[in-house]
């Protein structure tokens with residue numbers, strides 16, 4: 001029998017139901033793996049062994065008493081440390097929230113609990129989700145299971161590393177400009193940024209409210225679809241969540257037939273900065289899609305050129321406001337010498353509690369929103385945002401979905417870009433337009449780049465509330481690639 | 497501090513006003529969460545992740561609050577925006593859980609309206625139209641209590657306590673357009689505006705509008721323009737002026753203070769000021785010389801507000817009659833002047849008189865009772881008229897007794913006092929105290945005969961044709977009957993008895 005930690009979520013759930021092994025066995029195997037290898041990865045910030053073992057035991061009890069169990073019952077999941085989970089530390093990778101235990105569950109967490117999933121603990125991230133490498137975490141960088149001298153992507157690097165390192169079959173992350181898709185691409189995992197409003201943001205500590213979206217990480221497209229299905233859907237606690245029936249992602253992932261689908265390649269996602277090995281794998285994947293019967297067309301989305309600039313005004317602007325509440329008055333860190341004014345305590349707390357990247361963005365955002373600059377910066381960025389949405393609409397009037405490389409490069413070395421914010425920001429050049437327009441985006445593994453034998457990903461983009469199309473394309477592509485590789489791409493990763 | 501004589505302020509300067517009124521809506525739940533809004537709960541018990549601004553929490557707009565603000569906007573003759581957005585107003589303060597307030601910026605729900613107010617002007621009254629700039633929705637902040645220190649303010653306090661029960665209570669801000677020169681009436685105009693607005697909102701049933709509990713709070717902007725100029729002066733904003741009388745006093749004080757500065761060649765500082773109830777003065781708060789930087793931007797956690805036009809029209813059709821329209825209607829019906837109506841309104845007697853008239857009482861009689869004896873009692877006790885324990889039905893009953901001749905005015909006033917003292921219904925009191933007018937002819941005749949015997953010289957004068965001398969005899973009879981006789985009847989009986997024609 002395959003090791004429990006190397007099984008897919010689908011197989012784990014089936015094995016538990018067939019009583020081939022218990023949910024407790026599954027949880028225990030994962031905690032053993034975490035104990036064995038997380039020293040090398042630093043994916044987990046908090047391991048909730050007691051809570052998880054209790055959830056697992058409860059699944060076994062329900063099974064014994066013949067109660068109905070959902071499709072992911074007993075399957076472990078790693079939770080990005082940005083989701084509130086009642087009484088479990090939630091730090092967002094920041095000192096300012098060290099030891100904060102929220103009194104409530106985020107909607108994503110409560111839906112996973114209701115699905116009888118086993119929540120292993122909280123995983124690392126760039127501080128307040130600002131970064132593409134998980135290096136800005138106050139709790140140290142997470143490493144890439146393919147090469148532990150490299151980054152696992154970010155900001156959801158703990159989630160990607162946990163799934164790629166076989167510490168958890170599934171993980172949830174959040175994506176504001178690529179924070180699920182880029183880590184998925186550089187770790188050889190599947191990561192999905194759903195349509196904005198597809199999954200409730202309630203209980204997700206906000207980076208940029210109009211861009212943030214939660215989504216699943218998995219090793220297979222079908223596993224991702226199952227987790228997505230479990231956490232998606234309207235939530236009255238989030239005004240921006242969409243009150244419409246959600247598509248059947250699981251059926252789409254199993255569909256495998258893309259004959260007659262029209263897929264568009266965006267011209268603007270090419271050129272300088274794209275690693276040759278990444279483009280090689282992308283072009284091969286395009287050829288596979290064509291062979292599977294998809295019609296491939298090239299089209300132009302001219303406004304995408306301005307996406308990065310617009311993003312780095314809107315995101316810091318919203319972040320400067322969202323992060324104001326961390327002032328030492330109510331929770332988290334408080335730096336107070338007992339002889340300071342309110343303003344001094346707030347300033348000292350924020351100076352000590354936030355790292356340099358967070359401060360950089362708060363300063364940029366504060367500036368961009370200031371009167372006299374608002375129209376030139378925030379106002380113009382919002383106009384660009386509308387143009388980008390228009391470009392997507394025009395493109396989706398011609399094709400069913402768009403495809404591109406997820407990240408222009410493979411995983412870089414830890415420390416390599418930390419002092420060069422612009423180089424870091426360019427990682428998200430292909431993923432950012434998706435968040436600005438609120439459409440869906442997904443990354444699937446397409447092989448290893450020639451230069452460095454590191455994973456590359458293809459991004460699939462679909463119109464608002466048509467996330468099922470991404471699963472259909474990804475499912476078909478994965479199927480073809482897996483049979484050519486003779487297994488998952490992750491099977492090629494070195495054993496930790 | 498130097499103050500300029502008020503009379504002289506007016507001869508040299510034109511006062512310009514602006515009023516910002518905050519009204520707490522009386523929705524059952526807060527504006528962005530489902531916490532209850534009841535006043536007086538233990539500190540920090542009406543709270544949840546959202547109104548505490550905990551990381552990850554999100555606001556959800558209370559529909560009822562939108563309905564209430566639209567009602568206010570419609571009643572203030574405003575346009576209702578078909579599409580508007582909430583905005584974040586960013587600034588750090590410990591009473592704000594998120595360090596930003598969800599408010600509205602350049603897209604208020606209601607804008608461009610007006611409210612007509614009446615102010616006393618000599619022996620007459622003036623109707624003044626106050627332009628309404630905007631009516632917008634926002635969330636209230638928590639409440640800070642500063643312990644230690646002497647000022648009761650945050651600076652100098654030993655420590656401060658925050659109660660977030662109030663955080664997230666829906667607040668409607670009503671901002672006037674500039675109220676141009678109203679001369680010496682300015683303090684009265686400010687007061688009348690707030691009073692009229694309070695009545696209008698109470699009438700809509702969307703807020704308790706209790707100034708003493710802070711559910712209606714007023715900021716008063718005052719500036720002076722030299723009489724020969726049209727250049728607006730520097731304004732001050734006096735915060736949280738919490739009674740009608742204080743509104744008037746704050747305006748008056750600021751006019752006098754600013755005039756003294758300007759007369760002395762000094763300049764008025766643009767600043768917020770605090771009002772002091774004890775002596776009616778204001779003192780400087782935080783300086784506003786530097787432009788405020790709130791970094792407003794549209795609230796991304798909420799969808800735009802786009803009320804259906806059919807819904808707005810339905811709300812418009814369901815609006816109760818406005819206090820202004822009601823005054824106008826009753827003024828016509830009762831055939832009284834603006835000035836007389838103002839007296840009714842200022843006494844807080846409008847609804848009481850209307851209810852009394854509806855029970856069949858003559859309007860002038862109803863006004864006489866309410867504005868006379870009952871108002872005097874209210875004034876003596878220093879309470880509002882409506883807090884006095886007498887109902888329109890009781891007043892109508894008393895007036896009915898007068899109309900049938902069973903009571904005269906003097907006795908009626910006694911009955912009113914007794915009703916208010918809780919001695920029973922008017923009928924019971926008349927019975928118990930034997931207050932009814934003596935209408936038994938033989939009893940009156942006995943008294944008349946006694947008076948004639950006692951004052952023979954007066955009788956001679958009457959018989960000589962000096963009819964006015966009869967007053968002494970009638971007075972004696974009234975005295976003998978304890979004032980319970982109908983004087984006209986006594987006069988008739990007297991003349992009949994003496995066989996003298998009354999003419």
Ligand SMILES: [Zn+2]
Nearest residue numbers: 529531544547
């Ligand atoms: Zn609440």
